[in-house]
Amino acid sequence: xxxxxxxxxxxxxxxxxxxxxxxxxxxxxxxxxxxxxxxxxxxxxxxxxxxxxxxxxxxxxxxxxxxxxxxxxxxx
Numbered sequence: 001x002x003x004x005x006x007x008x009x010x011x012x013x014x015x016x017x018x019x020x021x022x023x024x025x026x027x028x029x030x031x032x033x034x035x036x037x038x039x040x041x042x043x044x045x046x047x048x049x050x051x052x053x054x055x056x057x058x059x060x061x062x063x064x065x066x067x068x069x070x071x072x073x074x075x076x
Contacts, residue, residue: 009070017063023056 027049034045042048 020059027053
């Protein structure tokens with residue numbers, strides 16, 4: 001039972017890491033490709049890109065930390 005729960009936590013941590021990486025590169029793409037363009041009425045593409053870049057980096061760091069904690073605690 002513990003091993004099954006640990007694998008689930010590891011998969012969630014890895015998914016957070018992958019989503020963070022996609023967000024990071026998506027934010028970089030918006031920064032470089034959407035200068036002075038409106039993004040679906042939400043604002044300038046470059047400013048939204050900075051937001052997505054920062055959130056993506058935070059999610060990537062969180063995913064790595066979760067993977068390290070789950071591995072060191074013997075949960076995965």
